[in-house]
Amino acid sequence: MTPESLRIKIPLDPEGFIALQCPRCKDSFQIRMSDLEQLEDPQIYCAQCGICNSKALFLLRQNVRKVAMQHAENLLADMVSNFTKKLQQSSRDSNGWRITGSKLPVKPVSKVRPTLGLTATELLCCETTIKLSFGNAVSIFYCPFCGQTQD
Amino acid sequence: MTVNNRKLKGISLQFRNIASRALQSNNEDARVNIRRLLKFVSETPLLRQEIDKAPAPSNLDEIWGEEAQRDRITYPDEPDEELGLLHAILIQLSKPDTREFWAICYGYGGVRHMHDCIPIVLEDTVGKYSDHLRQVIEMALLHSEDPAYDHRDVSVTITGGTNQVNLSQDNSSMNAQQSLSSGAPEILKAVQEITSSMMNIEVSGIKNETLEELRKTLDTIEEEVRRVQPRSSVIRSAKEKLELLTASVSAVKSMAPLLQGLIAHMGGYLPLST
Numbered sequence: 001m002t003p004e005s006l007r008i009k010i011p012l013d014p015e016g017f018i019a020l021q022c023p024r025c026k027d028s029f030q031i032r033m034s035d036l037e038q039l040e041d042p043q044i045y046c047a048q049c050g051i052c053n054s055k056a057l058f059l060l061r062q063n064v065r066k067v068a069m070q071h072a073e074n075l076l077a078d079m080v081s082n083f084t085k086k087l088q089q090s091s092r093d094s095n096g097w098r099i100t101g102s103k104l105p106v107k108p109v110s111k112v113r114p115t116l117g118l119t120a121t122e123l124l125c126c127e128t129t130i131k132l133s134f135g136n137a138v139s140i141f142y143c144p145f146c147g148q149t150q151d
Numbered sequence: 152m153t154v155n156n157r158k159l160k161g162i163s164l165q166f167r168n169i170a171s172r173a174l175q176s177n178n179e180d181a182r183v184n185i186r187r188l189l190k191f192v193s194e195t196p197l198l199r200q201e202i203d204k205a206p207a208p209s210n211l212d213e214i215w216g217e218e219a220q221r222d223r224i225t226y227p228d229e230p231d232e233e234l235g236l237l238h239a240i241l242i243q244l245s246k247p248d249t250r251e252f253w254a255i256c257y258g259y260g261g262v263r264h265m266h267d268c269i270p271i272v273l274e275d276t277v278g279k280y281s282d283h284l285r286q287v288i289e290m291a292l293l294h295s296e297d298p299a300y301d302h303r304d305v306s307v308t309i310t311g312g313t314n315q316v317n318l319s320q321d322n323s324s325m326n327a328q329q330s331l332s333s334g335a336p337e338i339l340k341a342v343q344e345i346t347s348s349m350m351n352i353e354v355s356g357i358k359n360e361t362l363e364e365l366r367k368t369l370d371t372i373e374e375e376v377r378r379v380q381p382r383s384s385v386i387r388s389a390k391e392k393l394e395l396l397t398a399s400v401s402a403v404k405s406m407a408p409l410l411q412g413l414i415a416h417m418g419g420y421l422p423l424s425t
Contacts, residue, residue, distance in 0.1 A: 024174070024278065043171075050163070050285065052171040140289045147167060149160045151292055 006071045011114045019115035021061040022046035023053050030118055030131035050142035070109040077104035156295040163288045170281035174273050181252045185245040185347050201287050207234035237280040242329040335376045341413040342369050363400045368392050390417045
């Protein structure tokens with residue numbers, strides 16, 4: 001069976017920032033999409049806990065995960081429906097028995113929404129800007145690109 | 152213990168890199184990565200001190216022994232006891248064992264899949280341990296001093312205005328040197344030239360009120376420029392008045408270039424944005 005791939009659009013905020021979520025501490029922050037594209041290192045540091053992890057894991061925020069799961073469920077429903085349809089067709093000519101089935105419903109998939117309301121802060125080490133939540137009175141945070149402590 | 156800000160930032164980065172690697176370990180490299188983490192902690196006095204203060208658990212076998220139930224770890228109430236327990240568990244986990252690493256983690260927290268149980272064990276041990284020690288470094292950073300910042304002597308050159316610059320960072324002091332492209336000496340000199348011209352040249356073509364107005368404006372300019380902090384609003388309005396008066400005195404040809412020269416100097420003296 002060939003693997004199916006799903007494409008999920010993650011919108012940027014009006015200033016071109018993409019939201020990331022630390023797979024460990026679950027805190028969210030935003031970086032410029034252009035910075036993410038230019039980053040050669042496959043890993044980035046969490047701005048809040050400073051632990052690094054793969055870029056892809058940071059992109060899988062809870063709401064992105066949710067949308068991906070909805071897509072996957074619909075894909076599975078589609079595959080099961082197609083399989084049932086083929087069985088129905090193949091059993092049409094059989095004597096004495098028949099397979100019937102109804103198509104599984106496809107659920108509506110929600111859209112990933114951009115994260116808003118974080119505060120922009122400059123990083124002198126990498127000469128760029130990120131957005132953070134200062135709701136928890138963060139006094140120390142980390143550069144997602146080089147990991148330097150910012151205070 | 153006093154460690155300077157920059158050194159602490161270096162320790163923080165190194166520590167987080169080693170902890171990150173340990174957290175992402177798999178069956179093959181988990182033990183070596185945990186050993187690296189423990190070695191870094193024992194070789195860093197700030198962290199070592201914290202571990203020494205944390206009491207070692209008396210019932211480690213019950214919590215993490217071979218016979219122990221692989222439920223999730225029950226952490227003690229006190230943070231330093233928790234740190235002591237985590238340190239002891241990590242030492243156990245890092246020891247060479249005939250069993251594979253996954254076999255030790257197998258069943259932890261009710262997880263039956265080999266690939267799933269390792270990250271959960273690492274998060275509950277290495278993750279919590281590194282969170283404790285990261286906070287120790289952060290607290291030290293918040294209370295640290297940076298001699299590199301404190302002894303900074305920055306020279307700033309500002310051109311083209313009377314802008315007042317207030318710069319400060321942490322406890323650093325900044326010496327700002329202001330060099331003006333068209334400064335007060337030129338303005339004062341131009342004012343004096345105009346004043347003496349008014350006495351020497353034939354000014355019969357100019358109304359007395361205009362001359363009086365011009366004198367007053369020149370006095371205002373001189374007085375303002377001699378102030379410690381000249382006000383740009385006063386200089387700007389005096390400049391505008393001079394521009395109006397230039398038209399009125401245009402009949403006296405030798406006066407106009409002098410006034411235009413003064414206006415140009417004042418323009419350079421005003422902030423660039425205005």
